[in-house]
Amino acid sequence: MKDRNSLTLSGTISRRTLMVSAAAGAATLAMPKVLRAADKPTLVTSIRSLSNPYHAVWKTGAEAYAKWAGLEHVTLVSEGNSEKGIADIKAMLAKTNGNMVLNSDPNDTPDARPIVEACAKAGAYVVTQWNKPADLHPKDFNPNYVSHIEFDGISSGKTIAEILFKTIGGKGGIVALGGLISTTAAIERKKGLDAALAANPDIKLLDFQVANWKSTEAFDLMGNLLTRFGDDIKGIWAANDDMGSGALEALRAENLAGKVPIVGVDGIKTAVDAVRTGEFACTVTSDPFWQGGMGLAIGYNAKIGKFDPAKEPPEHREFYGKAVLISHDNVEEYYKTNVESKPEMDWNDLWGRVTGAIRA
Amino acid sequence: MTIDTEPLKSVSDIERTTLMTFIPGRIAVMFGGRRWRGLAPLAVLVVLCVLITIANPNFIELRNLVRLANSAAVPLTLAMGLTFIILMGSIDLSVEGTLSVAAMVVVLLAANDSNGNDYGWWAVLAAVVAGTVMGLISGLVQTMLRIPSFMATLGMWFIGLGLSVYMLGGSAIRLNDASIRDLALYRFLGLPLAVWVAVGAFALAAIIQYHTRLGRHILAIGGDEDVTKLSGVNVTRVRIAAFALAGFFFGIAGVLAAAQLGQSHAVIGDGRLFAAVTAVVVGGTALTGGEGGVVNTLIGVLIVTVLANGMILLGISPYIQQTVQGLMIIAAVALSLDRVRLKIVK
Numbered sequence: 001m002k003d004r005n006s007l008t009l010s011g012t013i014s015r016r017t018l019m020v021s022a023a024a025g026a027a028t029l030a031m032p033k034v035l036r037a038a039d040k041p042t043l044v045t046s047i048r049s050l051s052n053p054y055h056a057v058w059k060t061g062a063e064a065y066a067k068w069a070g071l072e073h074v075t076l077v078s079e080g081n082s083e084k085g086i087a088d089i090k091a092m093l094a095k096t097n098g099n100m101v102l103n104s105d106p107n108d109t110p111d112a113r114p115i116v117e118a119c120a121k122a123g124a125y126v127v128t129q130w131n132k133p134a135d136l137h138p139k140d141f142n143p144n145y146v147s148h149i150e151f152d153g154i155s156s157g158k159t160i161a162e163i164l165f166k167t168i169g170g171k172g173g174i175v176a177l178g179g180l181i182s183t184t185a186a187i188e189r190k191k192g193l194d195a196a197l198a199a200n201p202d203i204k205l206l207d208f209q210v211a212n213w214k215s216t217e218a219f220d221l222m223g224n225l226l227t228r229f230g231d232d233i234k235g236i237w238a239a240n241d242d243m244g245s246g247a248l249e250a251l252r253a254e255n256l257a258g259k260v261p262i263v264g265v266d267g268i269k270t271a272v273d274a275v276r277t278g279e280f281a282c283t284v285t286s287d288p289f290w291q292g293g294m295g296l297a298i299g300y301n302a303k304i305g306k307f308d309p310a311k312e313p314p315e316h317r318e319f320y321g322k323a324v325l326i327s328h329d330n331v332e333e334y335y336k337t338n339v340e341s342k343p344e345m346d347w348n349d350l351w352g353r354v355t356g357a358i359r360a
Numbered sequence: 361m362t363i364d365t366e367p368l369k370s371v372s373d374i375e376r377t378t379l380m381t382f383i384p385g386r387i388a389v390m391f392g393g394r395r396w397r398g399l400a401p402l403a404v405l406v407v408l409c410v411l412i413t414i415a416n417p418n419f420i421e422l423r424n425l426v427r428l429a430n431s432a433a434v435p436l437t438l439a440m441g442l443t444f445i446i447l448m449g450s451i452d453l454s455v456e457g458t459l460s461v462a463a464m465v466v467v468l469l470a471a472n473d474s475n476g477n478d479y480g481w482w483a484v485l486a487a488v489v490a491g492t493v494m495g496l497i498s499g500l501v502q503t504m505l506r507i508p509s510f511m512a513t514l515g516m517w518f519i520g521l522g523l524s525v526y527m528l529g530g531s532a533i534r535l536n537d538a539s540i541r542d543l544a545l546y547r548f549l550g551l552p553l554a555v556w557v558a559v560g561a562f563a564l565a566a567i568i569q570y571h572t573r574l575g576r577h578i579l580a581i582g583g584d585e586d587v588t589k590l591s592g593v594n595v596t597r598v599r600i601a602a603f604a605l606a607g608f609f610f611g612i613a614g615v616l617a618a619a620q621l622g623q624s625h626a627v628i629g630d631g632r633l634f635a636a637v638t639a640v641v642v643g644g645t646a647l648t649g650g651e652g653g654v655v656n657t658l659i660g661v662l663i664v665t666v667l668a669n670g671m672i673l674l675g676i677s678p679y680i681q682q683t684v685q686g687l688m689i690i691a692a693v694a695l696s697l698d699r700v701r702l703k704i705v706k
Binding site for chain 2: 049050051052053055056057059178181207208209210212214215216217219220221223224225226227228230242245246249252253268269270273
């Protein structure tokens, strides 16, 4: 009995020790890495996670800009947790005393409001991307809320669909893999596909299925779709490249890779490689490198007074960025400049990729 | 005059109980009563197959059966490991973390498009070892620090996920080793090698459960841990061994997943935990432990896979597929467990 008691006790002690060391570790992490000089603003990037290729490239772009501008840069990761995302930003605002420029991809649509309000209150400059409520406008928070950037999902979905239709010769059956049902990007890209289908009556949409943005789900789904439609499937439309690459591997398992063209959105490396080998017909990217760097550049230029946000036209405050199409024609060049080396960006060209104001 | 109310009260109690168990009781009788209860998941599977075949004869085409086997390979291997843990009455939430670590190790050590390594099949071995070590740590944390398996493995899940995010630098890395890719692409007797590996994993799990001391001790712990301990079984050692064994299967599944997708990224395991738990439970293994086994799990995995395949073949809208899946899970569990015997439902 005594033995067991001491065993239990030893367990308790080690657990407590563990807690203490964990707390100590957390405290160390929370300490500021460098003490900043008061005059130069800190660049802050707030993104969802580093576990997806998209945001990893975003961070690379942000770091490239920070290096170019000679400023300190901090990346905050929300891990898909809205509260953590907002709390981290508020902590940074307190630490920098508002002397910072934030480029944020808010975890969820409603998050944009508290983020913008906190920045405006602290006097920091903020640029948001992708997600914001429809009634939240940069012009209501002059000068702190500089811009909001999105990419037109309808036009992306439509562009890749048209290229797919052209690749399969303008007629035949296709299957489509959609993203998580409730997300804006999934809904918009599907709208684009529908628009392209309406304009091409000879193309038949055999089935639209949802693979929740994931290659693993697309892999299983594609096998099942092959059973149902077999050789009737002439092409595959995927709402993102990750699902497209899952579908590609399912085709490969059946010796069909390269015979059934796939199109996707995002421009991840796997997809770019597949465009080079001809297994993908095309992919389109919002260019996260540009998003990560230029978001900070726009905010920083407003902060140092290069331009006055209040005097900018509406299409500089809420705009669609220009997506980059990667197809057979330009893939080798894209590969050389974006994959084999880091892209060269003209960080002074703030408004070069504006394609128009966001639809109300 | 006094009336003794005691007998009356107890009669009404009995009546209430009878009423409450009347409906499940009827269902039980309909399906042949308690004796055939164990076969209920199999019956569900057969009925499902027959219904789908009637609706779309493509289902029993050889090509489709091969595809079914192929998409069942990873879930089956995962679920084999998980079965032992659930049989003990514990849970292992580290499925996705361990799987992504194994997939990360195999991709980074074999020929890939990120570094110069090319260790071939040593990479596979290393991945399986990594999975086993993850499981071993889960077991040690649980028994030595006396942390419930739910929390211990939740921690291991995040540790594993964090590790692969860090090692992969957040991006997807391609697996270029042709011989490892052959696990998914090369076919032996018409079936991809991955399916044979999964069949091997099943055979191994069956041998462990039915023919080794470890298997029996695991079942005994799930039945009643105190009694098992008093019978002289070293419960701590069995628990650690079971978690390491689960990690071993997760490691194999990680290699298969990487081979199938031809790449590895940190979220390669996304959604696998839930699928595996569903398969184990639908197969008739009780979450409380001590009941069920790897054969049940095989049927559970097949039910889940056939259902996913069938819904596409029947052209069920993606917007209601999850609802159908939920209904099927409830139906399968309702049929496979003897609800009447349950005194408490938590």
